[in-house]
Amino acid sequence: MYTLKKSLGQHFLKDEAIIQKIVAALLQHPFQNLLEVGPGAGALTKALIQINNIQFKAVEIDDEKVPYLKNKYPVLVDKIIHEDFLTITKPFNETFTVIGNFPYNISTQILFKILDWKDDVPVVIGMFQKEVAERAAAKPGSKTYGVLSALLQPFYEIEYLFDVPPESFNPPPKVMSGVIRLVRKGDTLLVKSDRAYMVLVKTAFNQRRKTMRNAVKSLFDAxxxxxxxxNRRAETLSIHEFAALTFKMS
Incomplete structure (x- = not known):
C-alpha cells in the first residue's frame, strides 16, 4: 500500500465520472505522445494507459508511489520517470501532450516549466486549485487576471472546462478544484523579446494597485x-498592449 504525503500536496482523484470527463477533453485533440505529471495512486493513469496507439510516460517524484504503480500496472514498468518534474529534461523528442492532477503546491511552477517547452507542447489538460485555474484563464479587467494569465496567454488559448468538488478526492482538499485546457496558438505575440515581455508583466503586476506609470517607471524613459x-492599472491591459509596450522599454 502507500501513504498520502501532505508535503507533496497529494490529493488523489477517486471520482470515476470526473476521470472520464478529463479523458474526453484530452481526446478532443489528437496526439502521439502523452506525459502525465504526478500519477500518484494511478486513478487517472489507469484510464490513460488504455488509450491505443500512443507513447505514454509518467513523472512521479514519490519513492513510495513508483513501485506501487509498477506493481499495480505492469505496463508502466519502463514508462515512469522517477524524478522531480520541475527539473527533468524534455521527455520526448517529438511533440507531446501534458496531462495531470497537478500537485497544488507547485502547480504554477509546473505551468512555467511547460512554458519552457511551449514549442513542443501543443495541448495541456490540467487539474488545479480553482483559483489558479481561473487565474490562468482570466481576461483583462477581471480581478483574477494577473501575471499567470498574461504570461501564458501569448502562447496558449486557455479554456476553463469544469469544476471538481472536494469530495472527488482522497483526502478532500479544503478548496474547489478546476480543470483547464491550454491549446497552443498558431500566431505568437510580437514582442521586443520574451524576456522584455516577462519583465514588464511581472513588474506591472507586482504593484497592481498602482497606475502603470508608478508601477513600471523604472523600465521607461520619462x-x-x-x-x-x-494612467491605467496593469489588470486592464491586454496581452497585445503589454506586447506593444515592450518596444518602448528603455
Missing part, C-alpha cells in the same frame, strides 16, 4: 511615461 496608457 517622455514615454506621458502616454495615456500609463
Amino acid at each position: 517622455t514615454i511615461l506621458q502616454d495615456e496608457i500609463f
Whole structure:
C-alpha cells in the first residue's frame, strides 16, 4: 500500500465520472505522445494507459508511489520517470501532450516549466486549485487576471472546462478544484523579446494597485511615461498592449 504525503500536496482523484470527463477533453485533440505529471495512486493513469496507439510516460517524484504503480500496472514498468518534474529534461523528442492532477503546491511552477517547452507542447489538460485555474484563464479587467494569465496567454488559448468538488478526492482538499485546457496558438505575440515581455508583466503586476506609470517607471524613459496608457492599472491591459509596450522599454 502507500501513504498520502501532505508535503507533496497529494490529493488523489477517486471520482470515476470526473476521470472520464478529463479523458474526453484530452481526446478532443489528437496526439502521439502523452506525459502525465504526478500519477500518484494511478486513478487517472489507469484510464490513460488504455488509450491505443500512443507513447505514454509518467513523472512521479514519490519513492513510495513508483513501485506501487509498477506493481499495480505492469505496463508502466519502463514508462515512469522517477524524478522531480520541475527539473527533468524534455521527455520526448517529438511533440507531446501534458496531462495531470497537478500537485497544488507547485502547480504554477509546473505551468512555467511547460512554458519552457511551449514549442513542443501543443495541448495541456490540467487539474488545479480553482483559483489558479481561473487565474490562468482570466481576461483583462477581471480581478483574477494577473501575471499567470498574461504570461501564458501569448502562447496558449486557455479554456476553463469544469469544476471538481472536494469530495472527488482522497483526502478532500479544503478548496474547489478546476480543470483547464491550454491549446497552443498558431500566431505568437510580437514582442521586443520574451524576456522584455516577462519583465514588464511581472513588474506591472507586482504593484497592481498602482497606475502603470508608478508601477513600471523604472523600465521607461520619462517622455514615454506621458502616454495615456500609463494612467491605467496593469489588470486592464491586454496581452497585445503589454506586447506593444515592450518596444518602448528603455
